[in-house]
Amino acid sequence: xxxxxxxxVGGGLAGLMTVIKLAEEGHHVDVFSVVPxxxxxxxxxxxxxxxxVNTKGEGDSPDIHFYDTVKGGxxxxxxxxxxxxxxxxxxxxxxxxxxxxxxNRTPEGLLDFRRFGGTLYNRTAFAGATTGQQLLYxxxxxxxRYEAAGLVKKYENLEYLGMVKDxxxxxxxxxxxxxxxxxxxxxxGDAVVLATGGPGLVFGRSTNSMINTGSAASSAYQxxxxxxxxxxxxxxPTAIPGYDKLRLMSESARGEGGRIWVPKKKGDxxxxxQIPEEDxxxxxxxxxxxxxxxxxxxxxxxxxxxxxxxKGMGIxxxxxxxLDLTHIPREELNRKLGGIMEIYEKFVGDDPRDIPMxxxxxxxxxxxxxxxxxxxxxxxxxxPQSPRxxxxxxxxxxxxxxxxxxxxxxxxxxxxxxxxxxxxxLVCGPAMAEYAAGMNGSAEDSSSRLFEEEEKKxxxxxxxxxxxxxxxxxxxxxxxxxxxxxxxCTIVRNNKDLQxxxxxxxxxxxxxxxxxxxxxxxxxNQSVLFIxxxxxMIELAKVVAKGALMxxxxxxxxxxxxxxxxxxxxxxxxxxxxYLKTWHEQNDKWLKTTIAEWSEKGPQISYEPVDTSLIExxxxxxx
Amino acid sequence: xxKKVEVRIKRQKDNQAEPYWEEFHVDYQxxxxxxxLLQEIQRNPVTVQGEKTTPxxxxxSCLEEICGACTMVINGQVQQSCSALVDNLxxxxxxxxxxxxxxxxxxxxxxxxxxxxxxKVKAWIPIDGTYDLGAGPKQSQTNQQEMYLYSRCMTCGxxxxxxxxxxxxxxxxxxxxxxxxxxxxxxxxxxxxxxxRLAAIMGDGGIQECGNAQNCVRVCPKxxxxxxxxxxxxxxxxxxxxxxxxxx
Numbered sequence: 080x081x082x083x084x085x086x087x088v089g090g091g092l093a094g095l096m097t098v099i100k101l102a103e104e105g106h107h108v109d110v111f112s113v114v115p116x117x118x119x120x121x122x123x124x125x126x127x128x129x130x131x132v133n134t135k136g137e138g139d140s141p142d143i144h145f146y147d148t149v150k151g152g153x154x155x156x157x158x159x160x161x162x163x164x165x166x167x168x169x170x171x172x173x174x175x176x177x178x179x180x181x182x183n184r185t186p187e188g189l190l191d192f193r194r195f196g197g198t199l200y201n202r203t204a205f206a207g208a209t210t211g212q213q214l215l216y217x218x219x220x221x222x223x224r225y226e227a228a229g230l231v232k233k234y235e236n237l238e239y240l241g242m243v244k245d246x247x248x249x250x251x252x253x254x255x256x257x258x259x260x261x262x263x264x265x266x267x268g269d270a271v272v273l274a275t276g277g278p279g280l281v282f283g284r285s286t287n288s289m290i291n292t293g294s295a296a297s298s299a300y301q302x303x304x305x306x307x308x309x310x311x312x313x314x315x316p317t318a319i320p321g322y323d324k325l326r327l328m329s330e331s332a333r334g335e336g337g338r339i340w341v342p343k344k345k346g347d348x349x350x351x352x353q354i355p356e357e358d359x360x361x362x363x364x365x366x367x368x369x370x371x372x373x374x375x376x377x378x379x380x381x382x383x384x385x386x387x388x389x390k391g392m393g394i395x396x397x398x399x400x401x402l403d404l405t406h407i408p409r410e411e412l413n414r415k416l417g418g419i420m421e422i423y424e425k426f427v428g429d430d431p432r433d434i435p436m437x438x439x440x441x442x443x444x445x446x447x448x449x450x451x452x453x454x455x456x457x458x459x460x461x462x463p464q465s466p467r468x469x470x471x472x473x474x475x476x477x478x479x480x481x482x483x484x485x486x487x488x489x490x491x492x493x494x495x496x497x498x499x500x501x502x503x504x505l506v507c508g509p510a511m512a513e514y515a516a517g518m519n520g521s522a523e524d525s526s527s528r529l530f531e532e533e534e535k536k537x538x539x540x541x542x543x544x545x546x547x548x549x550x551x552x553x554x555x556x557x558x559x560x561x562x563x564x565x566x567x568c569t570i571v572r573n574n575k576d577l578q579x580x581x582x583x584x585x586x587x588x589x590x591x592x593x594x595x596x597x598x599x600x601x602x603x604n605q606s607v608l609f610i611x612x613x614x615x616m617i618e619l620a621k622v623v624a625k626g627a628l629m630x631x632x633x634x635x636x637x638x639x640x641x642x643x644x645x646x647x648x649x650x651x652x653x654x655x656x657x658y659l660k661t662w663h664e665q666n667d668k669w670l671k672t673t674i675a676e677w678s679e680k681g682p683q684i685s686y687e688p689v690d691t692s693l694i695e696x697x698x699x700x701x702x
Numbered sequence: 703x704x705k706k707v708e709v710r711i712k713r714q715k716d717n718q719a720e721p722y723w724e725e726f727h728v729d730y731q732x733x734x735x736x737x738x739l740l741q742e743i744q745r746n747p748v749t750v751q752g753e754k755t756t757p758x759x760x761x762x763s764c765l766e767e768i769c770g771a772c773t774m775v776i777n778g779q780v781q782q783s784c785s786a787l788v789d790n791l792x793x794x795x796x797x798x799x800x801x802x803x804x805x806x807x808x809x810x811x812x813x814x815x816x817x818x819x820x821x822k823v824k825a826w827i828p829i830d831g832t833y834d835l836g837a838g839p840k841q842s843q844t845n846q847q848e849m850y851l852y853s854r855c856m857t858c859g860x861x862x863x864x865x866x867x868x869x870x871x872x873x874x875x876x877x878x879x880x881x882x883x884x885x886x887x888x889x890x891x892x893x894x895x896x897x898x899r900l901a902a903i904m905g906d907g908g909i910q911e912c913g914n915a916q917n918c919v920r921v922c923p924k925x926x927x928x929x930x931x932x933x934x935x936x937x938x939x940x941x942x943x944x945x946x947x948x949x950x
Contacts, residue, residue: 099832100832103831103832114763114769114771115813115817115857117770117817117856117857118763118764118769118770118771118856119769120763120764122764122768122769122856123764123766123768123769170834173834173835173836173837173838174829174832174834174835176837176838177827177829177835177838177891178827178829179826179827179853179886179889179891179892180853181846181849181850181853182846183843183846184840184841184842184843184846185843186843187840188840188841188842188843189837189840190837206850206853207850209768209854212768212854212856213853216853220820220825220826220827221826221829223817223820223821223825223826224824224826224828226821227821227824259806288763288764288765288769289762289763289764289765290763321733321735321765322731322733322734322735322738322741323735323737323738323741323765323784324765324766326765326766327766414847418768421767422766422767422768425767425785426733426735426766426785426787427733428733428787505832552744552745552746554741554744554745554757555745558745597747597756597757598756598757600715600716600756601716602715602716602717602759602806602807603716603759603806603807603808603810605757605759606744606756606757
């Protein structure tokens with residue numbers, strides 16, 4: 080048999096870690112990316128990466144990390160995946176250190192760790208406030224080393240359009256479009272992985288990079304891959320609003336002691352620095368004495384929303400609260416949070432070392448994504464021999480990184496995403512190799528007809544896109560889509576607005592057909608490429624909206640006040656027993672994975688059980 | 703009537719075509735950046751003369767000045783367009799592509815040469831494997847802080863755009879790649895392969911091409927002390943050359 084061929088689509092942390100695992104075993108890998116991989120969205124991760132190394136002697140352990148993660152995700156995460164991730168975390172951090180990541184150090188020269196949300200332990204390793212960038216660069220360098228050795232070939236201007244399936248429904252390769260020339264080209268691969276990141280652009284403006292359209296995931300979904308938990312979209316509590324994007328202000332700001340507050344007096348017009356301590360309302364610290372400003376993101380975002388929107392207590396009556404670091408010494412801020420200090424200074428113009436930052440929540444991360452399979456050992460870890468780990472329901476097609484769905488449940492803990500990308504890659508690479516070794520006949524033997532047909536289909540599609548001469552400007556249409564999605568599908572959801580969104584999305588499909596391509600050229604025709612993305616974004620928006628509409632409960636990031644159970648404070652009271660009974664009924668009904676399958680008429684929704692064999696679900700508390 | 707921002711953009715249909723200029727007026731919004739200008743032009747691609755045109759092609763991704771993609775020449779100054787705020791720029795705002803790279807279209811250039819340079823200088827740490835091999839070497843806070851300065855290089859290309867010694871037709875690896883050599887030669891494990899990297903910058907296109915104009919350090923958006931690193935590398939290559947001579 081010929082040597083197997085591997086295709087990795089996406090060059091962020093998850094994709095590159097998968098590449099390294101394959102190349103390390105001597106396999107040849109082709110990498111496809113819409114940007115030089117060094118510019119992938121992983122660079123935007125700021126605060127750090129979790130691993131229970133217990134450097135501070137607090138008694139932290141992978142088991143506690145595992146519990147915090149599962150509880151943080153409101154028990155919707157798949158526990159075998161989570162346990163595997165948390166157990167691998169310390170070794171992964173050491174590995175990245177060995178690759179040369181410039182992690183901050185303790186005085187003794189060991190790795191330093193800081194606090195993050197949803198835990199009471201110092202568990203987050205960090206490189207200033209640009210940890211994602213530093214981790215990505217380390218992998219980029221290792222991959223370049225394999226590239227120089229001839230094992231890896233990078234195509235950094237080819238965009239994934241779709242997969243090529245054979246008669247048995249196995250994935251045998253992919254079709255790409257050349258960003259510079261619009262040329263369509265197919266590639267054969269025995270195992271293919273999508274490591275294409277999240278779909279933040281479905282919401283117009285978010286903390287995501289402009290490349291995060293979710294287009295590849297959406298295309299896979301339209302070709303029959305199940306999309307899981309699409310309605311679970313993380314809203315990060317702290318971002319700087321902007322016209323072009325909403326810039327993240329890392330959770331590490333609070334991990335290092337940053338405090339959230341608003342003036343106690345509604346519409347207080349004094350300059351923020353002039354407002355004395357006793358006139359400030361530290362609403363998170365007050366309501367959650369144990370976790371304080373470091374409650375998980377779903378809760379922090381919901382509380383900030385409540386203070387600004389429901390109570391009208393935002394700064395100057397607007398939709399902003401203070402994120403205050405001014406009590407921390409400048410030198411410490413520079414050393415530990417320099418990267419975000421710079422961002423705030425450059426984009427807002429104020430120095431956050433002197434003036435409290437003004438922030439508001441923003442769409443940040445998709446817990447949901449392409450459905451993937453796994454096999455577990457009796458200990459509840461992933462079976463390292465199984466080719467099924469991280470494989471979608473299409474044989475030979477894998478998904479890893481933010482584009483997958485299983486690690487973070489209904490709400491991701493901060494600093495767990497860099498981790499799940501890396502440990503996901505450690506699992507996914509070997510699984511792909513295992514699959515390729517055991518398959519019948521290689522992709523090389525598949526009929527050329529399959530590839531020619533798919534290429535032809537996409538060539539025709541792009542010709543048609545270029546010829547579009549309607550009245551809709553695709554960029555404006557996208558702006559409108561984003562505004563609607565932010566309005567109806569983010570922090571607070573209700574069924575009336577969700578139903579309206581589901582209906583409106585069909586209009587968006589109709590309006591999309593009336594787009595103007597704006598550009599008939601071949602060289603870097605960004606308009607035509609964008610129109611293709613926009614179609615895919617609308618299809619994914621339908622998954623988010625429909626899933627949210629059908630899920631009548633509150634879980635993690637999915638808050639529907641009409642179905643909210645108020646938790647009595649006193650756990651000994653009869654009211655609490657009553658609450659617990661209802662909670663169990665609700666939980667039995669809704670603790671399940673949402674599965675969306677594509678159809679002409681819109682997403683078909685069904686549900687699957689969640690593996691909770693290791694940690695029993697309970698009502699979450701952080702007070 | 704809303705305040706307008708005047709923008710002049712140097713455009714080019716493809717790699718072979720002749721450049722031309724177009725002017726646009728875009729509605730002003732407080733705190734807007736150059737990216738917002740270009741996005742507004744996408745939403746309404748009409749020149750100041752009222753002629754319909756194609757949206758302007760440009761490169762961008764993170765919009766937080768951390769990916770390096772959106773670099774261009776703005777009012778003569780090479781920089782990222784995301785962190786270029788309109789309020790700080792004189793009008794008309796003049797946008798041009800970077801000057802040292804092949805143009806793909808409009809403001810979008812091909813910076814492959816910079817990544818090839820990283821390959822040439824072996825900018826990586828040859829680790830034994832990704833298996834669980836325990837903790838890495840201890841490092842002092844001082845060393846970490848110094849290395850962190852250099853590890854933030856985004857390969858954006860500002861330094862090479864500003865460098866008089868880096869030309870479209872020579873083979874100079876440029877300040878960014880030299881900075882990376884300095885970084886990896888400082889790393890406790892990276893040091894083991896120091897000589898290999900020094901050898902890579904001692905030949906054609908290497909460190910001797912540097913004319914010490916110091917433009918690189920002035921334009922680096924991450925304030926990487928490139929000239930300090932290059933000066934130290936100069937010393938290291940000299941003593942390496944001497945060593946090589948004695949070995950013969």
